[in-house]
Amino acid sequence: MSPPRPEVVVEGFPRRRPRWMEIASSAGHKDVGRTMVVAALGFLFIALVELLLMRLQLAVPENTMLTPVTFNRMLSLYGATAIFLFAIPLALGLFYYLAPLQIGARGTALPRLGQIGLWLYIAGATVLYAGFLFTPSEAGVNPLPPLSELAFLPNNGVDAWAAANGLVTLGFLLVAIDLVATLRTLRAPGMAWRRLPVFTWAAAICSWLLIAIGPVMLAAITMLLIDRNFDGVFFAGGSGGAPLLWEHLSWIFYSGAYMLILIAALGAVAEIVPTFSRRPLQGRSLVIGSLVAIAAIGTLAWMQNMLTAPIGIGWMYYAMFLSLALIVPFGLIFFNLISTMLGGALQMRAPLLFAIGAISAISIGLAAEIEHSMVAVAWRLHNTTDATAATHFALVGGSVFGGFAALHYWFPKMTGRTMGETMARMSFWTIALGTLLAFVPLFVAGGDHGEIVDAYKFFGGTGVSGLNLIASIGAFVLAAGILLTLANAILSRTNGARAGHDQWGGDSLEWLALSPPEPHNFDLLPDVRSDRPMRDIREAIAHSSSRRAEPVAPESQPVA
């Protein structure tokens, strides 16, 4: 039962403060969500700069462009920026903006929580980059103790990393709590769970996932901070602590986050593919069930990352079983997405193009992950660039292709303007080419030559010089493609073609609201009667106008 909602909403007090101040102090879900998306895209740019610096260093053998310390700092910042400051907040920002619209709500249930979440994220990011004022972390993408303990990295870098990601994770947690509360209490009349759009299902799944994994990371970070600052021994090997404890806790979070990014991307793709195929999503409930399964199974398979650690062989088989079990839900989602396209009438617009790119790249990355789940093969391929390539295919597929598909699809809703189609196409093909060039050589370097990850240099004569050079060129192509879309978004913000409220003919309720939506989202909402409410509304309008056409027409005749 939803509470009675007012039919008339009064608003529109004259603005007395500058617009940026209004946005910064707003707890409206659209302002908070949009700020989060913009910040995430900004951090994508920064992550690219760090990636390119590392790829420049790795372009030629035994390069001395960067010192080992600088390289390690770039590596640590890149890992934190790409995951904590770009991929997760991009997904959360889109959820926070769109999920209330998709369920026909006028806002979120606990708006101040979402607002605090956004600002904790910004505060965390500031702390991470304030590290440049003294020293950024040198402990790697996942700062494994004892390396991240005070004895081995005595400067403040790791503390900044831990404090920053702690604040950011806490922020995500608050946003997730608000989303869960909103989805439970503020759904429009008739919006049963089974009628929820797939993207909103993804929002619900990812929020619950964050509520499960966020505190695990917060606990690990707290222990690390105690170790470093208050003589703790949680992770100190040999003095009563266990370095493996950090591995377990952090991999629970990272595995969950990996799944979160993919679930968000597939949720968006599952909205975009049907819209541009002019055909409802096939196997809708199966797709939703698969997304739930991925969140649970994928997170429980965290020990897939620890197959070379001193853990029992039984645990390794358990991790392998769960990882390989993921083939079924992911396979069913891919099948149903493609099955929607087969038999559809495809309209090749930018969102569909990026959505197809997401399906393709994620499928390659996850198929390559199969090798890393087979225990004996993991003993060969663990920590080789083959692993880098697999995760980057899956995560670039999820957060760049999937994120950009969502950006192109919902940009008209968020700004009232469409993104330039020509530039979008150029960007898509550049990113596709860049992804292949940047990461396919790494598959070969890691799989064939056992080239290791995270090293600041490689040696000539080991057969990987050419591969590394191609990968470095590919990284620049990839970056150029991403910059094209970022530039397109900035230019289209003011110069794009005007968009209507129902830009693409999508089936979910956000297309009923104006573009951009009013602060209260909707004036009036009809009862939801199916899982395609916007189509019902369009049909009702068409039906009523055709019925009214006959009596109305004579009256409109000019009186002679």
Next chain:
Amino acid sequence: MAPHSPGTDQIDTLLWIGFFAAAILIVAVNGALVYALRRYRASRGTEASAAPTPRRTQIRVGALLTAFAVAVFVVSLVYTDRAREIPASRASGLASASSEPLRIEATGQQWLWRYDYPNTAFSYYRLVVPVDTTVELDLVSTDVIHTWDVPALAGKRDAVPGKTNHVVFRADEEGVYEGRSATFSGQAYAAMGTEVEVISPREYEAFVQLQKAEIQAAQDRVVGLIESGEEP
């Protein structure tokens, strides 16, 4: 990176099985995408079909995927189990290690590996082992996490402080095998390599004796210097 130990044979085979399993999925998904893009464009006048994908097809695809996942799991289990098998030393191997593996302790430390042989001899960077002899490395670390990785001889394993991990191999050919450390361990991580030199059992005996004698001589010299009062 040709395999030179019974375990790595199995890893190599499984690697290729995994490669083909992955390739099948990649080709299936991307092939279907390309087909859909060529065949179902609205610009070619295609009309969207109203008929949903039959429930039976969904069940069949689910069953097919489950069968595929189970097959990959079972095959991986079999090959992993074989790769874990501890091979017996050959008759041509070291005589004293014919029933029990030759145990050597490998200690990871920033950024060098130290090897301690059974007779108190030790060496840095280069591990010397006899051919055709089963060798068991006890991996430990004195500082941060390191990973011992000599791909021709064995799968990689982590050396975690406070824990002991194990690597077993039996080198089947004399020679020098290159390896690297494969867990990020700080500034000189990129250069933290190791080498395994495989020699005949007789040469191995001589090597550890010589190593022991040299270490003993060096220690005696230091003790002598201290006793004679020349060095504190």
